[in-house]
Amino acid sequence: MMKKLLALAATACLALPAFAQQAPNELVQQVTEEVLEIVRKDRDIQNGSTAKVIDLVDKKVLPHFNFTRMTALAVGKDWRKANPQQQQQLTGEFKTLLVRTYANALTGYRNQKVVYKPFRMQPEETDVLVRTEVQQPGSKPIQLDYSLERQDSAWKVYDVTVAGISLVTNYRDQFGQEVRNGGIDGLIASVAAKNRSLEANQARADKK
Amino acid sequence: MMLSRSPIGRVCRALLAAGLLLAGGGAVAEGNPRDPYEGFNRNMFAVNEAVDKYVAKPVAHAYDNAAPLPVKSAVGNFFGNAGDLWIGVNGALQGKFADAGIDFGRLLINSTVGIFGLFDVASEMGLERHDEDFGQTLAVWGVGDGGYVFLPVLGPRTLRDTAAWGVDYLGDPVRYFEPTGVRNGAGVVRLVDVRASLLPSDKIVEEAALDKYAYIRDAYLQSRRNKVFDGRPPRSDDDY
Numbered sequence: 064m065m066k067k068l069l070a071l072a073a074t075a076c077l078a079l080p081a082f083a084q085q086a087p088n089e090l091v092q093q094v095t096e097e098v099l100e101i102v103r104k105d106r107d108i109q110n111g112s113t114a115k116v117i118d119l120v121d122k123k124v125l126p127h128f129n130f131t132r133m134t135a136l137a138v139g140k141d142w143r144k145a146n147p148q149q150q151q152q153l154t155g156e157f158k159t160l161l162v163r164t165y166a167n168a169l170t171g172y173r174n175q176k177v178v179y180k181p182f183r184m185q186p187e188e189t190d191v192l193v194r195t196e197v198q199q200p201g202s203k204p205i206q207l208d209y210s211l212e213r214q215d216s217a218w219k220v221y222d223v224t225v226a227g228i229s230l231v232t233n234y235r236d237q238f239g240q241e242v243r244n245g246g247i248d249g250l251i252a253s254v255a256a257k258n259r260s261l262e263a264n265q266a267r268a269d270k271k
Numbered sequence: 272m273m274l275s276r277s278p279i280g281r282v283c284r285a286l287l288a289a290g291l292l293l294a295g296g297g298a299v300a301e302g303n304p305r306d307p308y309e310g311f312n313r314n315m316f317a318v319n320e321a322v323d324k325y326v327a328k329p330v331a332h333a334y335d336n337a338a339p340l341p342v343k344s345a346v347g348n349f350f351g352n353a354g355d356l357w358i359g360v361n362g363a364l365q366g367k368f369a370d371a372g373i374d375f376g377r378l379l380i381n382s383t384v385g386i387f388g389l390f391d392v393a394s395e396m397g398l399e400r401h402d403e404d405f406g407q408t409l410a411v412w413g414v415g416d417g418g419y420v421f422l423p424v425l426g427p428r429t430l431r432d433t434a435a436w437g438v439d440y441l442g443d444p445v446r447y448f449e450p451t452g453v454r455n456g457a458g459v460v461r462l463v464d465v466r467a468s469l470l471p472s473d474k475i476v477e478e479a480a481l482d483k484y485a486y487i488r489d490a491y492l493q494s495r496r497n498k499v500f501d502g503r504p505p506r507s508d509d510d511y
Contacts, residue, residue, distance in 0.1 A: 167474055167478060228493045232493075233493060237481045
């Protein structure tokens, strides 16, 4: 009897990390609230300091994103044509581009409120959708959904959908076009060129 | 002449166009199967960019800066309320009778307690606004989208939604405003209000897109699909 109890206790201890793991909807809520709290207090961000917001996104948001999966999803079937080094390069450039998009959305943040939709999942699920809604005075609420997958012990976001538009798969046709024109390297070069031109624009804006 | 002026004539034309697009939908040119008229569309897109840059955007900016938030909010609510009737009709046509009931309830509450729709009291009471139009009704009835078209001022659409827009136009209460001056004025204010509401996303699209035309096209097609499925579209297969 005692042995059985001990065995049970041991299993419970082993299983504990799985229980301690944060649920995906709680993760989304915690990160969102944390980031919005900082944005609300930071005058520089409200005045449109892209650099500062990118820094914030880098520290608080990025650790919870799986950019390799995101890039693969954006590229679609051409992803298999890329060698590991190309995949890595492309992921790096795409990440820079997406972070800037996300940061821009945050500098536009004013009096919005984020509402978290009811969430249910089975314990064995590894791929879930967390639904939220951004409410703002005088406008229609905007649907903002996160797709997450379980990676080892943590949940990682691999897609963000705004009003039904996936910020990731929206690139698929554009990327496909680039691959048809100049191969995987051509695609990497054009995303890199886009990033450089945006950085140059920002540098010019900061000088003013 | 009579045919094009009367409402029935307009419906006939819309249905005719819908029939034509169904017939033409099978022919897929090289390139993007969802964008069979890409050459034409890109030209129209360029025209629209110019109109937007020199007319629509400056006017929207001026409105956005001049009008205080309560005014903008009242304008948005007013046109939202005017639209609830047609939203309800389309909800019912798609068999969503509970939703349609809510839409008609919203119209009733906002038109009275909300003072001619200037205040969206119904939303505060928890009666959520839906988003329906005749294009979505056709989609629910199984009509294919017929390919993407971009038209100046009207912006991105599919052929199906362009045809359906003719029917939506009949269901638009602003069309029945009297006299003509009020009707046209209201139409313009609504256009400006819609454009102003899109201002915040301008920079994002500008910076995010490798090809602005394709980015807007694909965002529009995703967004329509999302609306047809009422915010819960089935996942598309990710083949990589």
